Amino acid sequence: xxxxxxxxxxxxxxxxxxxxxxxxxxxxxxxxxxxxxxxxxxxxxxxxxxxxxxxxxxxxxxxxxxxxxxxxxxxxxxxxxxxxxxxxxxxxxxxxxxxxxxxxxxxxxxxxxxxxxxxxxxxxxxxxxxxxxxxxxxxxxxxxxxxxxxxxxxxxxxxxxxxxxxxxxxxxxxxxxxxxxxxxxxxxxxxxxxxxxxxxxxxxxxxxxxxxxxxxxxxxxxxxxxxxxxxxxxxxxxxxxxxxxxxxxxxxxxxxxxxxxxxxxxxxxxxxxxxxxxxxxxxxxxxxxxxxxxxxxxxxxxxxxxxxxxxxxxxxxxxxxxxxxxxxxxxxxxxxxxxxxxxxxxxxxxxxxxxxxxxxxxxxxxxxxxxxxxxxxxxxxxxxxxxxxxxx
Amino acid sequence: xxxxxxxxxxxxxxxxxxxxxxxxxxxxxxxxxxxxxxxxxxxxxxxxxxxxxxxxxxxxxxxxxxxxxxxxxxxxxxxxxxxxxxxxxxxxxxxxxxxxxxxxxxxxxxxxxxxxxxxxxxxxxxxxxxxxxxx
Numbered sequence: 025x026x027x028x029x030x031x032x033x034x035x036x037x038x039x040x041x042x043x044x045x046x047x048x049x050x051x052x053x054x055x056x057x058x059x060x061x062x063x064x065x066x067x068x069x070x071x072x073x074x075x076x077x078x079x080x081x082x083x084x085x086x087x088x089x090x091x092x093x094x095x096x097x098x099x100x101x102x103x104x105x106x107x108x109x110x111x112x113x114x115x116x117x118x119x120x121x122x123x124x125x126x127x128x129x130x131x132x133x134x135x136x137x138x139x140x141x142x143x144x145x146x147x148x149x150x151x152x153x154x155x156x157x158x159x160x161x162x163x164x165x166x167x168x169x170x171x172x173x174x175x176x177x178x179x180x181x182x183x184x185x186x187x188x189x190x191x192x193x194x195x196x197x198x199x200x201x202x203x204x205x206x207x208x209x210x211x212x213x214x215x216x217x218x219x220x221x222x223x224x225x226x227x228x229x230x231x232x233x234x235x236x237x238x239x240x241x242x243x244x245x246x247x248x249x250x251x252x253x254x255x256x257x258x259x260x261x262x263x264x265x266x267x268x269x270x271x272x273x274x275x276x277x278x279x280x281x282x283x284x285x286x287x288x289x290x291x292x293x294x295x296x297x298x299x300x301x302x303x304x305x306x307x308x309x310x311x312x313x314x315x316x317x318x319x320x321x322x323x324x325x326x327x328x329x330x331x332x333x334x335x336x337x338x339x340x341x342x343x344x345x346x347x348x349x350x351x352x353x354x355x356x357x358x359x360x361x362x363x364x365x366x367x368x369x370x371x372x373x374x375x376x377x378x379x380x381x382x383x384x385x386x387x388x389x390x391x392x393x394x395x396x397x398x399x400x401x402x403x404x405x406x407x408x409x410x411x412x413x414x415x416x
Numbered sequence: 417x418x419x420x421x422x423x424x425x426x427x428x429x430x431x432x433x434x435x436x437x438x439x440x441x442x443x444x445x446x447x448x449x450x451x452x453x454x455x456x457x458x459x460x461x462x463x464x465x466x467x468x469x470x471x472x473x474x475x476x477x478x479x480x481x482x483x484x485x486x487x488x489x490x491x492x493x494x495x496x497x498x499x500x501x502x503x504x505x506x507x508x509x510x511x512x513x514x515x516x517x518x519x520x521x522x523x524x525x526x527x528x529x530x531x532x533x534x535x536x537x538x539x540x541x542x543x544x545x546x547x548x549x550x551x
Contacts, residue, residue, distance in 0.1 A: 149483035153538070158423045159449040160506045162533040162545035163494050164482060172477035173496060180475065180522045228479040229517065276496055277455060279474070279504035 025124040029254035029261035029415055031247040032060030033373045038211045038242035038361030041140040046078050049243035050091045050136040053369075057245040058095075058132070062257050065096035068247075069128040072103050072119040074111030074135025075365040080150050081138040097132065106365075108154035109314065110401030111135055112244060113368030113408035117267045119248050120410075129253045134245035135366035140238070147239045151364075154402035156274035168236055170275060170403045171315040172228035174283040178317060181283060182332030190230055192335025193316035194221035197234045199344050200313060200352055204359025206386035211240050211361030221316075235316040240361035244369025246376075259416060262376045266299030266411035268292055272404040285400065287407040288325040292398070295409040296327075299394075303327030306349050306411075307392035308378045310371035312400040313356040319343075322398055323351060326409075350389040353378065371397040372410060379414050420462050421450035430544035433530045435469045437503070438462040448503045469528030470551060471499040476521050478514040485536045493517060495548060497526055507546030525551040 034056035036049050044052075050073065058065060073088040084090070088102040105115040112135030119133035139147055148166050155165045179189045198218055204210040216234055224233035254261040268291035272278055278286060296302060303326060311326065313319040323334040328349050329342070337343050343351040354360045354374040357367065375395035377383050397410045421438055426449060429436045437448035441461035445454055448467065453460055474496045482490040491514040496504050508531065509521075526548040535542040 144481070145484035145487070148481060149485065149536075149538070152483050156449075157539065158427075158543060161539070162543040163506045163508050164479060164486060164489055164492055164533075165494060165506065166479060166481065166483055168481065169477050169479045169494050172479070173475040173494065176477065176519065176522065177475040177496075179519065186519050227481050228477045231477075273451075273455075274449070274506075276504040276506050279496070279498070282475075 026126055027251040028120050028123045028248055028264050029251060030264065030372065030376050030412065031249050031254055031258050031261065032057040033246050033376045034060065035209055035244040035366070035370050035373045036242050037209050038240045038363055038370065039140065040211065040238070040241070042241050046075065046082055046084060046087050046136045046138055047091050047094050049241065050134060050245065051095050053134060053243040053245035054095050054132055057247050061247040063130065063247065067130050068097045068100060068132045070101045070122065070131045071097060072105060072115040072131065072133040074105045074115045074368060076106055076108060076111050076137060077139060077142065077150050080146065081141045087136070107406035108401030109312070109362065109364040109367055110399040110406040110408050111365045111368065113371070113397060113399035113410065114269065114406065116246065116368055116372055116410060117269055117408055120264050120267055123248050123250055129250045131248050132245060133248055134243065134369040136243040137363035137365035138241045139362070139364055140241045142239065144239065154405060160274055160276065166228065168228040168231050168315065171317050172231045174321060175230050175317040178283040178321065184332065184335070186230060189335060190222060191218055192320065192339055193235055194218040195338045196313065196316040196319045197221050197358055199338060200356040200358035203353050203387045204355025206384045207355045207360055210355045210359050211238055212355070212359040231315055231317070237314050237357035237362040240363040242361060242363035242366050242370070244366040244373055246369055246372055260380050261415035262379050262412050263415045264410060265413045266295035266301065268294030268409040270407045275403040278404055283321055284325055284331070285321060285404040285407065287404045288322065288398065288400065291407040292326050292409045295411050299411040301394060301411060305394050306396045308350045308353060308375060308389040308395045309398065310352055310354060310356070310374050311398040313352055313358050314362060314400070318400070319351070326398060345387065345389055353387045353389055368397065368399040368408065371399060372412065375412050379412060417460065419452060421464050426450050427544050430530055431532060435467040435528060435546070437465055437467050439465045446501050446503055448505060467499055467501050471497045471526060473521050473524045473526055474498045474504055476509065476517060478517050491515065497548060505546055507548050509548050511549040527551045
């Protein structure tokens with residue numbers, strides 16, 4: 025297999041409901057990524073686009089074909105990826121494999137979503153489509169409810185008093201909001217305290233409003249290229265050195281491992297093995313913090329902290345910049361926003377910028393050489409991990 | 417190859433308060449909800465059985481924000497129950513006010529009843545759901 029580099033990266037502002045179409049949002053990110061790569065649309069050989077709910081938000085299916093044509097990538101193969109909130113990461117992994125195989129040299133990958141445009145009621149309904157529709161949606165399951173049940177299970181399994189766990193969860197949000205303040209592309213720009221989190225609106229016990237990421241609109245775009253092409257176009261190629269992907273069935277059928285998401289352990293092991301790295305080698309990680317408890321669960325399955333201890337790690341700053349591993353210096357899904365089809369692309373965007381030292385000083389992970397992304401779709405149904413390294 | 421216990425058959429039984437499952441003739445593991453193969457060993461040597469519908473609460477939540485079209489149901493309690501036969505299933509809990517629940521619920525014994533979700537425009541029909549109460 026060939027080595028594959030990320031060259032130009034871009035994302036739109038992640039935001040509340042706004043008026044640009046999905047094609048327009050993606051086009052803005054895509055042209056920025058293409059231009060930053062010193063390429064033109066005619067150089068792009070294929071498009072891999074994450075998009076989950078365009079059918080519902082705009083009545084637009086097959087958005088990838090219209091997106092490709094719109095940016096002047098006429099008649100190229102264009103594929104849409106739907107892996108719920110992990111869609112763009114699935115797209116990145118597939119795009120990686122097409123370039124690694126030698127079939128293509130230069131491809132465009134990313135995602136777009138208008139989840140905020142859906143409004144809370146329809147977004148809650150459509151997001152619940154990524155739980156089992158026959159056997160679990162009838163009980164009224166929603167995404168906050170999934171992670172709410174995992175939070176209670178986490179407290180029970182690791183014997184942590186719920187009040188203490190809730191403070192730890194709140195600290196996860198406090199940290200994410202703090203970094204998001206310094207991210208110009210972030211949706212949420214405000215500081216909150218543990219107290220603010222604990223007095224926010226109750227969504228699904230024990231998860232409160234500030235434990236939840238927002239619904240977001242936004243797009244992301246990356247150029248992947250073979251090593252030979254990348255070296256001609258940039259002095260700072262970031263290589264994809266490990267990828268992993270896994271799947272799982274309905275939440276109840278994952279009972280053997282819950283509150284751990286076992287698909288994450290399968291996926292991250294693939295990525296670590298391929299890259300020849302261990303969790304100790306990761307300087308910066310953008311992980312899937314759709315809910316505060318999701319961060320604790322993810323950080324443990326990724327191997328950063330022992331099971332049942334990551335809440336303490338967040339309280340001590342070990343999960344922040346300057347700690348054992350810098351987690352979500354972008355503000356994460358919590359503060360940066362979560363336009364689900366674009367999220368994985370946004371995570372790679374952040375890691376690439378961190379490795380290049382190309383972020384605001386207040387949230388920069390100094391000297392970061394190895395970064396990782398972690399993206400979860402549904403309640404563990406799709407899991408993708410990507411390891412990226414400096415190529416200079 | 418024919419699907420042994422379809423959603424439609426499972427759903428019809430559940431509406432009559434019968435929780436059907438598949439028992440593997442090779443590894444004896446019970447699979448619920450039904451699948452094409454044994455969830456443990458992927459065998460197709462499966463027998464349809466009825467479960468007791470009893471177990472203990474593994475975890476729970478009181479949900480205040482329902483999906484579009486189901487707002488009138490909130491707040492409601494969702495539970496995952498570890499059945500006496502081993503598998504976990506998701507359902508709702510009655511017998512306690514949704515705002516009164518606490519961690520004490522975990523481990524409490526429950527018995528299954530049933531309630532039908534009438535369905536919405538996306539759901540391809542109605543669906544029964546387990547409705548648990550304290551044993």
